[in-house]
Amino acid sequence: MKGKTANVGIVIVSHSPLVAKGTADMVRQMVGDSVPLSWCGGNPEGGLGTNAAGIFAAIEAAWSDHGVAVFVDLGGAETNSEMAIEMLGESRSGMVAICNAPIVEGAVIAAAEASGGASLAKVVATAEELSPS
Amino acid sequence: MQTDRELMLGLIEACHEAIVIHADDLCELDRAIGDGDHGTNMRRGCEAVYLDRERLCSLPLSQAIETIGMTLVMSVGGASGPLYGTLLIEIGRRLGARENEAHFATILGEAVDAVARRGRAHAGDKTLLDVLYPVQTEMVRQSALINIAKRAEVSAQLTAGMKAMRGRASFLGDRSIGHVDPGASSCALLTTAICRYLKEYRPA
Numbered sequence: 001m002k003g004k005t006a007n008v009g010i011v012i013v014s015h016s017p018l019v020a021k022g023t024a025d026m027v028r029q030m031v032g033d034s035v036p037l038s039w040c041g042g043n044p045e046g047g048l049g050t051n052a053a054g055i056f057a058a059i060e061a062a063w064s065d066h067g068v069a070v071f072v073d074l075g076g077a078e079t080n081s082e083m084a085i086e087m088l089g090e091s092r093s094g095m096v097a098i099c100n101a102p103i104v105e106g107a108v109i110a111a112a113e114a115s116g117g118a119s120l121a122k123v124v125a126t127a128e129e130l131s132p133s
Numbered sequence: 134m135q136t137d138r139e140l141m142l143g144l145i146e147a148c149h150e151a152i153v154i155h156a157d158d159l160c161e162l163d164r165a166i167g168d169g170d171h172g173t174n175m176r177r178g179c180e181a182v183y184l185d186r187e188r189l190c191s192l193p194l195s196q197a198i199e200t201i202g203m204t205l206v207m208s209v210g211g212a213s214g215p216l217y218g219t220l221l222i223e224i225g226r227r228l229g230a231r232e233n234e235a236h237f238a239t240i241l242g243e244a245v246d247a248v249a250r251r252g253r254a255h256a257g258d259k260t261l262l263d264v265l266y267p268v269q270t271e272m273v274r275q276s277a278l279i280n281i282a283k284r285a286e287v288s289a290q291l292t293a294g295m296k297a298m299r300g301r302a303s304f305l306g307d308r309s310i311g312h313v314d315p316g317a318s319s320c321a322l323l324t325t326a327i328c329r330y331l332k333e334y335r336p337a
Binding site: 049 | 168170174177206207208210211212214215216218219251252299300301
């Protein structure tokens with residue numbers, strides 16, 4: 001199944017494991033198993049923070065050949081996500097986008113869009129409509 | 134290669150010691166304007182590098198530096214992981230690609246620019262760049278190690294007068310003024326440790 005779905009994957013990255021998991025639960029409730037979904041929360045020791053290796057693994061877990069949309073909370077989550085995306089290598093890194101959107105609302109609305117088979121660009125644009133430009 | 138090995142081991146030990154000794158101070162600085170974990174994050178990263186020191190020392194210098202950068206990315210667990218990681222990865226790659234062709238100051242300059250891009254930050258934003266840029270300037274001038282270290286320390290202190298434009302501290306706006314930036318402080322500590330070691334290792 002991995003990579004074979006026609007739907008864009010969703011990854012949630014928070015400094016808090018509880019926020020990341022809770023957001024993923026809300027996404028799951030909305031779209032069930034129709035969208036590849038993964039989350040990463042906290043530092044390598046499980047405390048508050050971020051973790052590039054964990055984010056890398058989460059992107060792998062939610063991988064879709066149609067792309068992956070990543071939702072982040074604060075600065076370090078974004079910087080580490082950018083690093084993790086680069087580590088995927090050139091052929092795959094272009095298929096992953098970090099969305100400039102609120103993490104909970106963004107992830108839920110993006111997943112709803114993705115579950116209908118929308119492209120990565122459409123999924124990202126829909127989520128980013130939530131952010132004041 | 135024996136020289137590389139000894140040099141690398143000495144640098145790893147010096148950096149590890151500097152961060153372990155000052156981890157609590159760095160957390161204290163970070164508690165004032167951030168989330169209070171800079172010291173523990175940096176210590177986690179330096180411990181990971183330290184534990185791997187034997188293997189790292191067996192690598193060519195450029196490769197060892199790049200690998201240390203990747204270890205920091207994987208272990209630090211804050212924005213400073215990708216920032217310090219990018220610095221070392223870029224230095225290592227450039228050293229490997231152009232050994233004997235470019236001055237280290239040039240390589241450092243390019244690596245610092247990569248850090249600035251990674252953090253989307255500029256000089257004066259109250260970040261580790263406010264130490265890295267002056268250190269690079271001193272290196273271009275071929276200043277003595279002691280002067281490079283002094284400039285790093287003074288530069289870190291000068292971040293107290295700056296308003297944070299990036300990172301968690303930027304949420305505080307003007308209230309970030311008056312506090313030394315923790316990233317700038319760790320950067321000065323590491324610079325000083327490196328300069329001190331190099332001076333002992335290779336007395337000018």
